[in-house]
Structure formats: C-alpha cells, structure tokens
Amino acid sequence: MTIVEMMESIGAKARKGADALRDASGETRTRAIRAMAAKLRESAPAILAANAEDVAGATALVDRLRLDPQRLEGAAQSLEQVAGLPDLVGTDLARWTRPNGLDIARVRTPIGVIGMIYESRPNVTADAAAICVRSGNAVILRSGSDALRSSIAIHEAIAAGLVEAGLPADCVQIVPTASRDAVGLMLQGLDGAVDLIIPRGGAALVERVSREARVPTLGHLEGLCHTYVHGSADPGMAVAVVANAKMRRTSICGATETLLIDRAAAPALLPAIAAALDGCELRGDAESRALVPMKAAAESDWSTEYLAPILSIRVVADIGEAMAHIELYGTGHTEAIVAEDEAAAELFLNRVDSAIVMWNASTQFADGGEFGFGAEIGIATGKLHARGPVGPEQLMTFKYxxxxxxxxxP
Amino acid sequence: MTIVEMMESIGAKARKGADALRDASGETRTRAIRAMAAKLRESAPAILAANAEDVAGATALVDRLRLDPQRLEGAAQSLEQVAGLPDLVGTDLARWTRPNGLDIARVRTPIGVIGMIYESRPNVTADAAAICVRSGNAVILRSGSDALRSSIAIHEAIAAGLVEAGLPADCVQIVPTASRDAVGLMLQGLDGAVDLIIPRGGAALVERVSREARVPTLGHLEGLCHTYVHGSADPGMAVAVVANAKMRRTSICGATETLLIDRAAAPALLPAIAAALDGCELRGDAESRALVPMKAAAESDWSTEYLAPILSIRVVADIGEAMAHIELYGTGHTEAIVAEDEAAAELFLNRVDSAIVMWNASTQFADGGEFGFGAEIGIATGKLHARGPVGPEQLMTFKYxxxxxxxxxP
Structure with missing residues (x-):
C-alpha cells in the first residue's frame, strides 16, 4: 500500500468514525473518554517502555518528550476531567420563532473530521483524542517522529477505550509512520475527508501549513507575549506580575517575552523588576541599559519567542508607542498592561487586537484550564472560527x- | 503603478480603514450607513447611467445585472435596514469571574479587512459595504467585470457617505479594474492585509478560490437543495411546499433542485406534485417516469444546480436512502423533509449535515432576512466560523x- 492509499484509507475510515461519534449519545462519548483514561493507566508499562525508546533516540526537546508515571497519571486525570465536561452535541445556541410561525434553532454540531499535526509532546495524543471525542469529532493524529513510539502506544490504549464503549476504534486514528508526506496529504484534505487541520508546532510547520493547506486550519502559532508597565502602575504589583509572567514557566506560549515600560516609570521601576528576575537574561534598548546593566537587544529580539529565561526590554514614551510596538511585533496571542489608570487600561484592552488582552494580571494565565474551559488543545491565534484557548466548545460548528x-x- | 503595487496600496489603506472603523462609535457607524443610503438615492441618475452602459455591454445574466429606480430604492432601503440593526462591536458574548478573582469577558470584535469577490449583481456592492461597516470591518470589493461600471458608481456614493460621517473613504474600497490578476492577489492576502475572503460566484470562481486562497475564506458555494417527501407526508402540504420550494423563485440558492419521494407515497402523490409544478421541466428516474411522463434524469442531473424551472425527481425506498442520496449529492446548503411522522422528521433534522435543515417548510426560506437577521451577504456552506446566512453578527470575531x-x- 502506498502512503497515498494508506492516508486515503485513514480518511475514509475517519469519515465513518465521525458519523458514528456524532450519532452516539452524550453518555456513550463520556463512557468512551472514561474508558480511554482507564486503558491509559492499564497500559502504563507499555507506554513508558515505548517512551524510553523515543527518549533514547531523541536529539532535542527531551524534557517535553519524556513521560514518567506521574505525567501519565496526569494525562489520565486530564481525560477524566474532559469526561466530566458537558456534552454539547445537539444543544441549542439560540432558538426563536418567526412571525410566520417557523421555529428556528441554531444547534451545536460536531465539525466532522479533524486532522491534528503536532510535535514532541506525546501527551497531546491523549488530550486531543479526548477533546475531539467530547465534541463529537473524529480525529486523525499525526505525531512528530521524535514521539512516534510513545504516541502509538498511547493511541493503542485510546482505541481500546473507544471499542470498550461500543464506538469504532477509527474515531481516533494515528498515522503510523514518520513520513513527512503524510503531513502534506493531510494538508490537502485526504480527498475531502478532513474538515479542519490543527497544527501545533514550530515555525517550520507553521510555514508549511500556510503554504500547503487546502482545508481550513486553526493555527496555534507563536506566542510572543508582551507585558506593558504603564506610568500609573503600582510598583509592587508591576514587579510581581512581570516576574510571574516571565519566570513561572518560561517554556509555555503565554510566557511574556518582551517588557515595555513607560519612560516616566522606568527609572524607579526597572531596577526593581530586574532584581526580581533572578536567573533571567535581560536584553534592553539603550534607555533600559542606561538604567540597568544588561545585554543590548538586537532588532531580532523584538520578534523572538524565546521560550527560555530571556526577556527583551524596551522603554516607551507612552501607551501609544507601546501599542504600536505590539502591533508591529506581536503575534496576536496575549498582551497585558499593568496600570492603576483605568482609562489607560481600557484603551489598551479595546485597541490591542490579540486573542487575549489582560489588565493587572500575568500573561501566564493564557490557558484554557485557567479560563475555566476544563481542557484545551491549544491557543488559536487566528481570528476565524475560534480565538484564544480551544476546548471542546470551540471544536464545534452549528446548523440551523x-x-x-x-x-x-410568499 | 503596477497591479501589484495598486493592490498592495489598497490593502494598506484598508488596514488603516479597519482601525478607524473599529475605533469609531456605534453611532458613527450607524450614521455612515444612513449617509450611504442617502448618497445612493442622490446618485441614482449617475448609477443608472453607468448601469445602462454595463447592460449594453453584457452578454449574459442581464436580468441580474440590470438596475432600475425601484431596485435602487430597494438597495437604499436595505442599507437603512442594516443601519437599524444593533451595533455589536465591543459587546459581551459571555462574562464570568474565576475563583482567583480574574474577570474574563468574551467580547465581540470586528474581523478586520474583508475581501469580497462577487459577480454580476451590482447591488451586492451596497449590501456588502453596509454589512461590513455595521460589523466594524473594512472591505475591499472586487466586482465582476460585467457590473464594474455600476459597482464603481455605487461605490462612489458609498464612499461619500462614509466621508460625510467622518470616516475614511478607505473603509470601503473597490478594485477599479476588471483584471483577473486582482483576484489572485486578493486570494494571496495582499501582504497580510486581508483577514477573510468571501467569494460569491459560480463554479469557476469557487474552483479558483479553493486552489489559490492563502487566507481564510467564507464560501458561498452552490445550493443544490433537496426536498424529501416522506411516506407520512400530508398530501396537500407536500404538493404546496414542493411547488413553492421549486417555483417561487428558481434563481435563488435556496430553490429546491431535487425532489426525493418515498416509494410508498409516490403513486398517490407524484402526479399531484407534477400537476402543481406548472411550467417546470421534470427529469425523473425510471420509477418516477412510470408514474408521470417526464424526461429521463441523467446521472449528472443529481449534481446540477439548475437555478431554473427544472426539477430532478427520484423515488427512494425509505428515509435512509433519501439521506444517503443527500450525503452523496448535496452541497451542504439546505434540505427539507415533509412528514407527519415526528420521529422520521427528527432523524432527518439530526442526521443531515447541511447548514439548514427544515421540517415541513419550503427551502426558499433559506435566507438571512427570513431568519430575522436583517441582512445577509450570502449563505455559507462551509462548517468553519459561520454557517448558513451570513449577516453582520457572523462577520465578527471575539477576543478575551x-x-x-x-x-x-501559582
């Protein structure tokens, strides 16, 4: 069987799986996700053995790749959390009656078949499967080659859980090869079998998707998040929020990468912020460096998502300059303002066109769990269909x- | 200036227009749409003169192209109706407080810059402009060459209305040339300036969009609508609904193109339905032809959107065969069932995955105005972002x- 034949067969089976999943009851979908969690626990030895092989062969991002009993238990609990979310298939978004007596309901329905293309975190395999089943969608998983053995082992447990609940295993399929051709074929839509592609990965994947995709995509692109300290900021809050936004976890997409600070506030505040950023490399513009000794920021720093303990710092004249910087360099993910001046804060919240805008809070809160969504498959940075954290509700469409x-x- | 330079300049101006429109008040947007209506009336002589030139040069679809004082007054009234719709920019879709005290609002925002590519109906120029302004979006209009003079004249009135309300004329721009290269450049996104493309046109445009688009699209594809008469249908209702669904207006996308009828009901009902379809050409399968003399349907009839007084007819064994036919040949627009059996109707409504599914109603109701949306820019047949009638609310995104x-x- 050629790779084209294999992928088209996967697509056709996914379409059948989507029909079965959509027509099943909400209770069946819940039971399936719970069974997936149970099978994940039962399969821990096999999954960890497969993961050890992946780790042994890995060249980079080993920490994101590695599973241990705790992480696997966390993945199982995360499935149970998704099982506990309400089943929205067939529920009304709105309903009204027209003067002629027509009763019109806008009803939530699954999208159909989702193609998920991701890289080195094997736990995405379980998360994506659960969120898709919860929303009534079949999914085709395409794991990065680094994590392929782990992902296949996790998928085996998930398929067993589906079957136990009486659903076809084909509701969740995994591409069993690391061939990059599979990605290209998925982006072409597998002969109409794929309704939506969700890419999660680095710049190379993003670039490939935007060049090759012939089906709609829900992109999780870079999170080059900014925190802007306004002249009216409470000093203690500014120090604490910036330190948390940068350093709580530097590898997540909601971590702040660039600090913008008002010229009026910088002399008093920047030294205190720098002192709180223990272990963080600072790269500043000339004005920042005149206040705190640090490395000089290059032009490329303003457009770099470090995902590491590095912070670029720029002193700005005012909120207008801060917003212009964000418009130029931001990726539309999450930006925060620290300010006591409510009018300034509201201006920032209204004007900055990112998926998430925050006032007096750490950008690290940019997360579906923190928003109360129960689970997320990523943070969408595009403006169409869904934006911000993507949970089961965002993976649905509607019909009338x-x-x-x-x-x-008449 | 090359066409590339011209289009990139249009894109850059649209981006600035989008900022101005988003930051304006709802009252300003309302005032602008009312001013557009007034200018449209004032400019009637110039618009009708331009339209006469278009009509003189036209080779096809002359009726869709022709404007007269009544149609132009209808377009002005339609703008006033859009001006009367609520302004949704900045309104909450949802708002909640997390246990940690974070107050989270999901707030409606404009998408940004919309590229509208359409064919021979010049009144789309005014409708699209008004719906985009209502939703806070800038728009780049690309009219078909047949209607270009009319569209430019209408656009001139619209731009004057924007300026009168204090908004930049660049909020609504028209591509001033019939060059097909402009379409290709818009589909490429004009260097990031276009957020969404809305194509409205025939098969050739649809095909080009799916091949070339590098930005999200909200497609208004074919409306190959089905009406299915179940064995339990009330005979009088079936005859009346089918006749209306096919013949009220045959050129709209919600017109029924294929009738499916249960084997059990066909002998009694098909002759009565055929008699009610006065002036309509019937093309049936063998079973239909055994009941009513008519032309034989070819395989291609099941996938043809006639937009004309022609109806294809097929006798089916049961609801399963009817739904399978729709899945195979439908375009996901609108399908209706006529039935007294509620269980059969609910099965059809739940299983058929079209933007609009109807029970005991004419498919000709597939229309934003009939749904109570006040205005529509088309019927989206894709499943992402919006589905069904697209009015101002569907042309918005949200942010948190x-x-x-x-x-x-923590």
Missing part, C-alpha cells in the same frame, strides 16, 4: 434546524 | 478581555 407546519414563502 | 488586580499564576 427549522421546524414548520407547511409554510410557503 | 481579562481584568485582574495583580494576580500571578
């Missing part, structure tokens, strides 16, 4: 159901 | 505004 009594249009 | 008091993530 119109009930009449024989109405004819 | 998070208000805190210095929260740091």
């Amino acid at each position: 159901i119109v009930r009449g009594t024989g109405q004819q249009r | 505004i998070v208000r805190g008091t210095g929260q740091q993530r």
Whole structure:
C-alpha cells in the first residue's frame, strides 16, 4: 500500500468514525473518554517502555518528550476531567420563532473530521483524542517522529477505550509512520475527508501549513507575549506580575517575552523588576541599559519567542508607542498592561487586537484550564472560527434546524 | 503603478480603514450607513447611467445585472435596514469571574479587512459595504467585470457617505479594474492585509478560490437543495411546499433542485406534485417516469444546480436512502423533509449535515432576512466560523478581555 492509499484509507475510515461519534449519545462519548483514561493507566508499562525508546533516540526537546508515571497519571486525570465536561452535541445556541410561525434553532454540531499535526509532546495524543471525542469529532493524529513510539502506544490504549464503549476504534486514528508526506496529504484534505487541520508546532510547520493547506486550519502559532508597565502602575504589583509572567514557566506560549515600560516609570521601576528576575537574561534598548546593566537587544529580539529565561526590554514614551510596538511585533496571542489608570487600561484592552488582552494580571494565565474551559488543545491565534484557548466548545460548528407546519414563502 | 503595487496600496489603506472603523462609535457607524443610503438615492441618475452602459455591454445574466429606480430604492432601503440593526462591536458574548478573582469577558470584535469577490449583481456592492461597516470591518470589493461600471458608481456614493460621517473613504474600497490578476492577489492576502475572503460566484470562481486562497475564506458555494417527501407526508402540504420550494423563485440558492419521494407515497402523490409544478421541466428516474411522463434524469442531473424551472425527481425506498442520496449529492446548503411522522422528521433534522435543515417548510426560506437577521451577504456552506446566512453578527470575531488586580499564576 502506498502512503497515498494508506492516508486515503485513514480518511475514509475517519469519515465513518465521525458519523458514528456524532450519532452516539452524550453518555456513550463520556463512557468512551472514561474508558480511554482507564486503558491509559492499564497500559502504563507499555507506554513508558515505548517512551524510553523515543527518549533514547531523541536529539532535542527531551524534557517535553519524556513521560514518567506521574505525567501519565496526569494525562489520565486530564481525560477524566474532559469526561466530566458537558456534552454539547445537539444543544441549542439560540432558538426563536418567526412571525410566520417557523421555529428556528441554531444547534451545536460536531465539525466532522479533524486532522491534528503536532510535535514532541506525546501527551497531546491523549488530550486531543479526548477533546475531539467530547465534541463529537473524529480525529486523525499525526505525531512528530521524535514521539512516534510513545504516541502509538498511547493511541493503542485510546482505541481500546473507544471499542470498550461500543464506538469504532477509527474515531481516533494515528498515522503510523514518520513520513513527512503524510503531513502534506493531510494538508490537502485526504480527498475531502478532513474538515479542519490543527497544527501545533514550530515555525517550520507553521510555514508549511500556510503554504500547503487546502482545508481550513486553526493555527496555534507563536506566542510572543508582551507585558506593558504603564506610568500609573503600582510598583509592587508591576514587579510581581512581570516576574510571574516571565519566570513561572518560561517554556509555555503565554510566557511574556518582551517588557515595555513607560519612560516616566522606568527609572524607579526597572531596577526593581530586574532584581526580581533572578536567573533571567535581560536584553534592553539603550534607555533600559542606561538604567540597568544588561545585554543590548538586537532588532531580532523584538520578534523572538524565546521560550527560555530571556526577556527583551524596551522603554516607551507612552501607551501609544507601546501599542504600536505590539502591533508591529506581536503575534496576536496575549498582551497585558499593568496600570492603576483605568482609562489607560481600557484603551489598551479595546485597541490591542490579540486573542487575549489582560489588565493587572500575568500573561501566564493564557490557558484554557485557567479560563475555566476544563481542557484545551491549544491557543488559536487566528481570528476565524475560534480565538484564544480551544476546548471542546470551540471544536464545534452549528446548523440551523427549522421546524414548520407547511409554510410557503410568499 | 503596477497591479501589484495598486493592490498592495489598497490593502494598506484598508488596514488603516479597519482601525478607524473599529475605533469609531456605534453611532458613527450607524450614521455612515444612513449617509450611504442617502448618497445612493442622490446618485441614482449617475448609477443608472453607468448601469445602462454595463447592460449594453453584457452578454449574459442581464436580468441580474440590470438596475432600475425601484431596485435602487430597494438597495437604499436595505442599507437603512442594516443601519437599524444593533451595533455589536465591543459587546459581551459571555462574562464570568474565576475563583482567583480574574474577570474574563468574551467580547465581540470586528474581523478586520474583508475581501469580497462577487459577480454580476451590482447591488451586492451596497449590501456588502453596509454589512461590513455595521460589523466594524473594512472591505475591499472586487466586482465582476460585467457590473464594474455600476459597482464603481455605487461605490462612489458609498464612499461619500462614509466621508460625510467622518470616516475614511478607505473603509470601503473597490478594485477599479476588471483584471483577473486582482483576484489572485486578493486570494494571496495582499501582504497580510486581508483577514477573510468571501467569494460569491459560480463554479469557476469557487474552483479558483479553493486552489489559490492563502487566507481564510467564507464560501458561498452552490445550493443544490433537496426536498424529501416522506411516506407520512400530508398530501396537500407536500404538493404546496414542493411547488413553492421549486417555483417561487428558481434563481435563488435556496430553490429546491431535487425532489426525493418515498416509494410508498409516490403513486398517490407524484402526479399531484407534477400537476402543481406548472411550467417546470421534470427529469425523473425510471420509477418516477412510470408514474408521470417526464424526461429521463441523467446521472449528472443529481449534481446540477439548475437555478431554473427544472426539477430532478427520484423515488427512494425509505428515509435512509433519501439521506444517503443527500450525503452523496448535496452541497451542504439546505434540505427539507415533509412528514407527519415526528420521529422520521427528527432523524432527518439530526442526521443531515447541511447548514439548514427544515421540517415541513419550503427551502426558499433559506435566507438571512427570513431568519430575522436583517441582512445577509450570502449563505455559507462551509462548517468553519459561520454557517448558513451570513449577516453582520457572523462577520465578527471575539477576543478575551481579562481584568485582574495583580494576580500571578501559582
């Protein structure tokens, strides 16, 4: 079987799986996700053995790749959390009656078949499967080659859970090869079988998706997040929020990468912020360096998502300059302002066109769990269909159901 | 100036227009749409003169192209109707407080810059402009060459209305040339200036969009709508609904193109339906032809959107065969069932995955105005972002505004 034949067969099976999943009851979907969690626990030895092989062969990002009993238990608990979320398939978004008596309902429905292309975190395999099943969507998983053995082992447990709940194993399939051709074929849509591609990965994947995709995509692109300290900021809050936004975890997409600080506040505040950023490399513009000794920021620093303990710092004249910097260099993910001046804060919140804008809070809160969504498959940085944290609700579409009594249009 | 330079300049101006439109008040947007309507009336002589030139040069679809004082007054009234719709920019879709005190709002925002590519109906120029302004989006209009003079004249009135309301004329721009290269450049996104493309046109445009688009699209594809008469249908209702669904207006996308009828009901009902379809050419399968004399349907009839007084007819064994036919040949637009059996109707409404599914009503109700949306730019047949009638609300995205008091993530 050629790779084309294999992928088209996967696509056709996914379409059938999507029909079964959509037509199943919400209770069946819940039972399936719980069974997936149980099978994940039962399969821990096999999964950890497969993961050890992946880790042994890995060249980079080993920490993101490695599983241990705790992380696996965390993945199982995360599935149970998704099982506990409400099942939204067939629920009304709105319903109204027209003067002619037509009863119109806007009803949530699954999208259909989702293609998930991701890189080195094997736990995405379980998360994505659960979120797709919760929302009634079949999914085709394409794991990065580094994590392929782990992902296949996790997928085996998930498929067993589906079957135990009476659903076809094909509701969640994994591409069993590391061939990069599989990605290209998925981006072409597998002959109409794929409704939506969700890419999660670095710049090379993002670039490939934007060049090759022939089906809609829900991109999780870079998170080059900014925190802007306004002249009116409470000094203690500014120091604490910036330190948390940068250093709590530097490898997540909601970590702040660039600090913008008002010229009026910088002399008093920047030394205190720098002192709180223990272990963080600072790269500043000339004005920052005149206040705190640090490395000089290059032009490229303003557009670099470090995902590491490095912070670029720029002194700005005012909120207008801060917003212009964000518009130029931001990636539309998350930006925060620290300010006591409410008018300044509201201006920032209204004008900055990112998926998430925050006032007096750490950008590290940019997360579906922290938003109360229960689970997320990523943070969408595009503006169409969904934006911000993508949970089961965001992986649904809707249709209109119109009930009449024989109405004819005049 | 080359066409590339011209289009990139249009894109850059649209981006500035989008900022101005988003930051304006709802009252300003309303005033602008009312001023557009007034200028449209004032400019009637110039618009009708331009339209006469278009009509003189036209080779096809002359009726869709032709404007007269009544149609132009209808377009002005339609703008006033859009001006009367609520302004949704900045309104909450949802708002909640997290246990840590973070106040999270999901707030409606404009998408940004919309590229509208359409064919021979010049009134789309006014409708699209008004719906985009209502939703806070700038728009780049690319009219078909047949209607270009009319569209430019209408656009001139619209730009004057924007300026009168204090908004930049660049909020609504028209591509001033019939060059097909302009379409290609828009589909490439004009260097990041276009957020969404809305194509409205025939098969050739649809095909080009799916091949070339590098930005998200909200497609208004074919409307190959089905009406299915179930064995339990009330005979009088079936005859009346089918006749209306096919014949009220045959050129709209919600017109029924294929009738499916249960074997059990066909002998009694098909002759009555055929008699009611006066002036309509019937093309049936063998079973239909055994009941009513008519032309034989070819395989291609099942996938043809006639937009004309022609109906293809097929006798089916049961609801399963009807739904399988729709899945195979439908375009995901609108399908209706006529039935007294509620269980059969609910099965059809739940299983058929089209933007609009109807029970005991004419498919001709597939229309934003009939749904109570006030205005529509088309019927989206894709599943992402919006589905069904696209009015101002569907041309918006959202962002999350998070208000805190210095929260740091643990």
